[in-house]
Each structure stands twice: as structure tokens, then as C-alpha cells.
Amino acid sequence: MLKNWIRPARPEKDEVKARLKAAQEKLAVQQMQLKDKKLPVLVLIEGWGAAGKGSAIGRIIRNIDPRFFKVFSMAAPTAEERRKPFLTRYFEKIPEEGKFTFLDSGWMDEITKETLSGVLDGGDYAQRVDSVKRFERQLTDNGYLVLKFFFHISKKEQAGRINALMDNKDTAWRVSRGDVWQNSHYDRCLDVFDKYLEDTNTPSAPWYIVDAKNKRFAELQVMEALCTGIDTALHNGSLAVPLLQNVFPLVKMPKLREVELKSKTITDEEYKTKLKELQGKLGMLHNRLYRKRVPVVIVYEGWDAAGKGGNIKRLTGAMDPRGFEVHPIASPEPHEKARHYLWRFWTRLPKDGHIAIFDRSWYGRVMVERLEGFCTENDWQRAFYEMNEFEQELSNWGAVVLKFWVQIDKDTQLLRFTDRQNTPAKQWKLTDEDWRNREKWDVYEAAIDEMLEKTSTTYAPWHILESVDKKYARIKALEIVVEALEKALK
Amino acid sequence: MLKNWIRPARPEKDEVKARLKAAQEKLAVQQMQLKDKKLPVLVLIEGWGAAGKGSAIGRIIRNIDPRFFKVFSMAAPTAEERRKPFLTRYFEKIPEEGKFTFLDSGWMDEITKETLSGVLDGGDYAQRVDSVKRFERQLTDNGYLVLKFFFHISKKEQAGRINALMDNKDTAWRVSRGDVWQNSHYDRCLDVFDKYLEDTNTPSAPWYIVDAKNKRFAELQVMEALCTGIDTALHNGSLAVPLLQNVFPLVKMPKLREVELKSKTITDEEYKTKLKELQGKLGMLHNRLYRKRVPVVIVYEGWDAAGKGGNIKRLTGAMDPRGFEVHPIASPEPHEKARHYLWRFWTRLPKDGHIAIFDRSWYGRVMVERLEGFCTENDWQRAFYEMNEFEQELSNWGAVVLKFWVQIDKDTQLLRFTDRQNTPAKQWKLTDEDWRNREKWDVYEAAIDEMLEKTSTTYAPWHILESVDKKYARIKALEIVVEALEKALK
Secondary structure, eight states: OTTTOOOOOOOOHHHHHHHHHHHHHHHHHHHHHHHHTTOOEEEEEEESTTSSHHHHHHHHHTTSOGGGEEEEEOOSOOTTGGGSOTTHHHHTTOOOTTOEEEEESOHHHHHHHHHHTTSSOHHHHHHHHHHHHHHHHHHHHTTOEEEEEEEEOOHHHHHHHHHHHHTSTTTGGGSOHHHHHHHHTHHHHHHHHHHHHHHTOOSSSOEEEEEOSSHHHHHHHHHHHHHHHHHHHHHHTTOOOOOOOOOSOBOOOOOGGGOOOTTOOOOHHHHHHHHHHHHHHHHHHHHHHHHHTOOEEEEEEEOTTSSHHHHHHHHHTTSOGGGEEEEEOOSOOHHHHTSOTTHHHHTTOOOTTOEEEEESOGGGGGTHHHHTTSSOHHHHHHHHHHHHHHHHHHHHHTOEEEEEEEEOOHHHHHHHHHHHHHOGGGGGGOOHHHHHHHHTHHHHHHHHHHHHHHHOBTTBOEEEEEOSSHHHHHHHHHHHHHHHHHHHHO | OTTTOOOOOOOOHHHHHHHHHHHHHHHHHHHHHHHHTTOOEEEEEEESTTSSHHHHHHHHHTTSOGGGEEEEEOOSOOTTGGGSOTTHHHHTTOOOTTOEEEEESOHHHHHHHHHHTTSSOHHHHHHHHHHHHHHHHHHHHTTOEEEEEEEEOOHHHHHHHHHHHHTSTTTGGGSOHHHHHHHHTHHHHHHHHHHHHHHTOOSSSOEEEEEOSSHHHHHHHHHHHHHHHHHHHHHHTTOOOOOOOOOSOBOOOOOGGGOOOTTOOOOHHHHHHHHHHHHHHHHHHHHHHHHHTOOEEEEEEEOTTSSHHHHHHHHHTTSOGGGEEEEEOOSOOHHHHTSOTTHHHHTTOOOTTOEEEEESOGGGGGTHHHHTTSSOHHHHHHHHHHHHHHHHHHHHHTOEEEEEEEEOOHHHHHHHHHHHHHOGGGGGGOOHHHHHHHHTHHHHHHHHHHHHHHHOBTTBOEEEEEOSSHHHHHHHHHHHHHHHHHHHHO
16 A cells, blocks of 8 residues: 555645644534544554654644543553553553544554564464454444554655654654664565555555655644544444354354253262362462463353352362452443443453453343343344454463353242342342343343354353252363363463 | 561461351451441551462452452562552552452562662651551541551471472462572561561551461461451441641642732733743653653642633643643542542553643542532541642652642633533533532632642642633743743753
């Protein structure tokens, strides 16, 4: 793209000024429209070192109320950040609805730098590009406007700017060693940038190459693209998004009502012996995965009162508390609801070598959110694919991903509800909502069957834990976790 | 303390078992009580390397539902964390109301390590101890239960444990170089630990020295202290806290109604000239403070429609967006309200070399929260002192702290409200709440006068910006900021 790019004719100074003014006024109005329409806007500014990315952002945000934007200047990932999937720190920074995020360089910069330095080889590069395309598509599919700009300057122009900055001790810090290196390897960088732009130029999140030689004109190009982009997004706000075919390696799951429960029991004796043995093994495995830096993500879903909490306790009881975290997932808080529904899970991922256990999870999207109408049909239908993608991201990162459905029948639930009601120490666990959900057992069951069918992948399979006998379910969970970790650590 | 400590008699095995069981049952009940009473509990476990801190936490949390606790294992601060006040990463981790946070070593470990390595000299050490005492007192004064344990083992015991861990490759990673160093400098460490424990042993957050030789017994000591501590805190829940005398170096402030407004104007011509000149200076200073890593915190408070937003824009217009952030402060979200009221500000502090501008701030405590009854009288009365302490912490860290009160009179406000009402593009800025607040002008004014009187310190002074002529106020703010930064950078 860069190589075929034709430099746009630069208008006269007066025209630039007039058009800038018009765009600024328009943006002031759009600011309120996107607040009303709850449109989140992510603006990614990439480009050559010293191309003026930062100062362009500085001028653009003057037109926006500080309540409505954030600016992040992304440096190379820290050691801590490298212990998470590489997209994590970008996903964390996506805007809330009705607001802007400006990124002063981002995932393109990271990927192209690592390509140039040889950290990423061909296969890794291809995987990164796939991840980026998924990431951007997930944002735009979920109502985000994603605008990507590349600030382009010539080798000569860049050299001149670097020298000018270096000459002043107050601005010399702005020139990184990377900028200098870039300039002396301009053609090689151009190749890599060009390829990346081609590879990630998608219809829903296309690239804009900005002629950045003149600052005012560069600002104008961004401002006009921004205004047009917002107009289009506001206009398309209510459109449904195409559903992608669910092409992931799926594992066949039984229907819930075919799951035999009554026979799945264990004696107290056997339970005690196996619990001790398995917890011992798990404790050792936990140590080893810490050493080998394998991340683990375990999801628990299940009927109310199915025994998720007690099951999780038997797992964590064996583990060093410095190495795991349990995330109980309730309904989202306002700042969570204002973002992509996976945001609150991206921001809770474990570091490598750690275990994150989710007591309820992103699957709420296709259960409670679907059935209570908290999202549109298009939203939850798309979610099967999106969650498969999310877990693929985790799996590619090297994580062991396990998902448990804790299964009981309706009669058992009633017994346990009644027991909770009659036991003072357990009453807090039972809410009116639990009773209401119980009334919808059948529609939930259908939704869960669909979820199990569509999201049990080879890399993140669902396991049904038959939990009428809670002890049986606990041992089964421990066995599955131990087996999966042993396999991963081999 | 450690040196005078007398090892407690260890009960028989059966007694330990029975008492542990009793404590576990008690904790299960207390868990619900502290949820009801919204009591937050911070448990700090410090002690010798290999004393069994982590595994004690592991056993204790088995008695608590995962929804109600978090465990943090604190390592040495990262490069990123070192760019904030040292308490920041601890303040970030304080629990929500009704929940526990367990810290596997914390601020004691950090301070004593830096003392032993010579990073902290005597004066720095004393300042750290002051900060810690303030921090702990601010938590307990605001209803937190803070429990501090020191796990004590002998030199010989420690050596034995280190060797045992090192012998197994799955546990060898648990032994840090620090642990080995500690053991070979046991007496020197003992001196430093002893002094620290003495220095920070306060009535509201006392130390418990735990005999950690036997794991079960260590667990019992913590469990029993935990149960007793929670009982006491539940009992004291509604007690008021003594108000400390406001002994800070105060700057005399005028009463708001004595502030002359009408004459504070500026011509358009003069405004343009000065704006350009001051913004140029500020841009340069911003570069310099970035280089010198000086953090800056600027607070804006003022009447509705006083012109805070426009004033802030003139400041930020001069600055590189990579180096500042504007934090618009609205009413707290649920997860913010569930914590100490300063938590959402501690978590928004700038890195050194950066500027954080707060559009409204912690002073809401003594204005809206006071007048709308969102906190008790004891709470807001205490807050003057607490906010002076908070800003002292920032100042000691090296930050420039500036506070602006943007002042207009009641008639001017009415004019601006009416204008907002009649201008479609501005209507969103005017809410019913603004009108309601306006009706309470006089009580607000009295509260603000008290705030200005009690919280204008030499190290974080208030400046009144006369903003009937907004341009005058903008220039004045720029002048004050420029002057303060020039002084700090000298």
C-alpha cells in the first residue's frame, strides 16, 4: 500500500485552514452525537518515528471535551506485560461507549518492530496478523469505530526532523534509538510496514495513509477521515453484523437431558483417598507449571446450587495461593458494561505460570444475557464465534483452557434451594433471582445445549461434571485438571 | 519487639486441632457478618523468608468463599511501579467493603529490604515509617480492619527449610536469593525487623508476632487473632474516630465573598498575547519536567459553569498529550464507593514526569458528600486532615501540587446556565442537579470557605481563579502553573 501510495495534492494554506475549521466544528457536534448513540471510537495513529503522531493527537484532542477521551502512548511492552497475551494491553485500553481512545502507536508498531528485529519469524508474524484482524473485527462487530492512520514521511524528511529534535536538549529525549535505526534502515522498514498495512487492511477497519510532511495538512487529513468515519458509524449504528460460520474444531457434546446423573456417585472412603491423592498431584503440577510459565484458564458454569463453589474449593485447596486467582463473575459494573463484553475477562487473564479460575464467565453472553434480553439476538448469535476466537487466542498464547459445566437435575436443585432456605448460614446464597431462573429451566437448558454444541473446541473443551453427588463431581474435576496439566507439561 | 518476644507455649496437637476447628467455624460465620456490616479486612503477612507465609495464607483462605477475598503476593516493585509514590501499589490493593485482602509480604518487606541494602538512609527510612503509619491509620479510621502478622523463625530453622526446598527442583524456585542472604545475615536482619516492628506498632494496627516453627500452630495463631480482630472491629463499627488537630503549614485564604471579581478582566488583545507566550513557556517546561521526572498534580474545583473545562483546555493545549492526563471525576462507581474514598485518586496518580489534572477531585468529600449526607459528619471532618496528609505524601514524593478554585458569583452562574439552556450544543452540560446545587449556594459557600481555610498548605496551596472574565482566569492559571514549574525545575 505504501509503495503504491500517491501523495495527495496539498491544498493552499487558506483552504487547509478553512477545512480544518469546518472539521473542528463538525467534530464538536459529533462528540455529542456519539455520546448519545453510545458509539465508542478507537483511533490508532501509527507511522514513522518523528512523523508527528503525538503532536497531531495533541491538536486533535483540543476539539474534544476531556471527559470524552483518553490518550495512551504505547511503549514497548514491559516484562510484566509480556507475561500476558500480546493483545491484552491493547484490549485493556479500548474506550467506553460514547468516548474516544487515541493510541500513539500500537499493535502495528509492536509487530513490525519485532519483525524487523527478528523476534517474530514468519509463522509468528502470520499468527499475530490473524490475531489483530480478529481483534479489530471483534471491536467493529460489537459497535466500535476503529480508525487506523499511518503517518508517512520520506527518508529525507525523517532525517531532518530527527536532527532538529536532537539539537535541542529539551526535545532530544523524544528521539528514540529506534527512530535513528529506522532512518538508517528506511527501505527495509518500508517493506515491513507496507506488508503489514496490506495484511491488515480490512473493510471494517481500513488504513488511512496520511501525508505527514506538513503538520497542518496531516491534522486535516486525520480530522476529515475522523468526521467521515463517525458519520458512517452513526448511520450504521443499528445494522446487524454478518454471522460468520462457526468453523472451529468442535468436540461432540451430549444433550444435557441425556446426561446420566444418578449413577455417578462415589463412596466417602473412595472420595477421601482420591481427593488426597489428586490434590497432592495437583499441588506438584502447580509448582511445575509455575516454573515452566504455563498459564491456565478454568471456567466454571452450571445451574444455581449445582456445587460450583465447593468444587472450586477442592481445586484451589491444593494450590499455592500466590499462583492462582478465583474470579467470581457477577453482573457487570457500569464501566464494564460500557465496553466490549469480553473486556472484563481480558483484564482478568492470568500471568503465565498462573491459574485463573472463573466462577461464571463470558458464557453469560449466551445464557443470561441472551435470555434476559441484555443483548440483541445478533449479539449473542455472534458470540459463539467470538468466544471460540477468544479461547483460541488463549490457546495460541500457550494456555491450558478447561471449561466445566456443573450439571444437576431440577429436583436436586429444589432440594438444595430448600436446604439453603432452611439453613441460616447458607441463606445468603439463595436469592429471588435464583427462584426466577429456576422457572425458566427449560429455555435455559435449550440455550446451554446450544452453547455446549457450538463452543466445545478441541483446544478449549467443555466437560460435564455430574454433580448430584457433589463428591463425584469434585473428583472428576480434579482428574480432568490433573490430566490436562500433565499433558501440557510433558 | 522481636528481641523481647517470648515464644508462646505450644499446645498439644489435639488442642491445636480442636481450637483450629473452632476458629474455622467462627470465621465462616464472621465472613457473613462482615459482609453484612461492610467491614473490609486487610491482612498483612510479613516475616522471614521460608517462614511459611504463603502456605499459611493458603490454608486460611480455604475457610473463606472465593467471592470474599483476594491474595496478592508482592514482589519487589517493578520499574513502572517505582515511578509512583511507593504506597500506590499497596493502596491499589486494599479490599472492598465486606471483603478480605491477604498480602503475602508488603510494605514492611519493601522498606526493610531497602534499609538493609542501603537504598534508604536514616531520613528516608523515617519518612517511610511516617507514611506507613499514616496509611494504616487512614485505613483504620475509615473503617478498615488492618491485621499485621510477623512470621518468626530462628536462624537454624530457616536454614533447614531453605535446604529442604532447594533439594527439590519443583520447590527450589520458592527460595529467593534474598532468603539465602537473609539467613547468612540473620542478626543484622533481626535488628532491622525489630526496629521496624517497634516503629510501626500502633494501637489501631498492632503487630502480632507468630511463632512459625510449627505450621499448624502458626495457622492457629493467625486464625485466632483474625477472629478476635474481626469481633472487635464488628463491635466498634459505629464508633466515631478522634479528630486529629490540623497541624499543617497553612496558607491564609480569603473568604469567597471577599474575593473581588468584577475588576479582574483582561482585554482580548492582551489575552491573545499572553496566552501564546504562556503556552509556549508551558510547552517547554512540560518537556523539561518529563526529562527531570517531576510529577505534577493539578486540581480544579469550582462552581458549576465557572469555566473549569475551558480553563483546563488552555493548559493542556500547550502540552504533549503523551505527558498528561485529564481525569474528569464524577460520582464514584460501585467498586470505587466500596473502598476508601481516596482509592480512586491513588489509582489515578501520574507517573513521575507526567501531569495529572483532576476536573473535580477528592475535595468532593467536604463539599457534595458532606452536604448531601453521603458520608458521616465524623467522616468529612476527618477528611480535611486526611487530604492534607494525602497531598503531603505527594509532595514528599516530589510532586508539584496545585489546586484551583474557579470562582464566579451567583448572578454570573445564572447567566451561564440560561445560556447553556438556550444553546443546543451546550445543553448536555446543564443538568437538573446543577439547578438543585444552585439553590444551596450559601451552604456550599460556607463549606468551601472551610475547605479553603483548612486545606491550603504551603506544599499544596489553593489558588482562586476569578472567572467572571474566563479569559482572565485562564491567564492566571497559566501564570501560576508556569511559575510553580519554573520553581520546581530550578
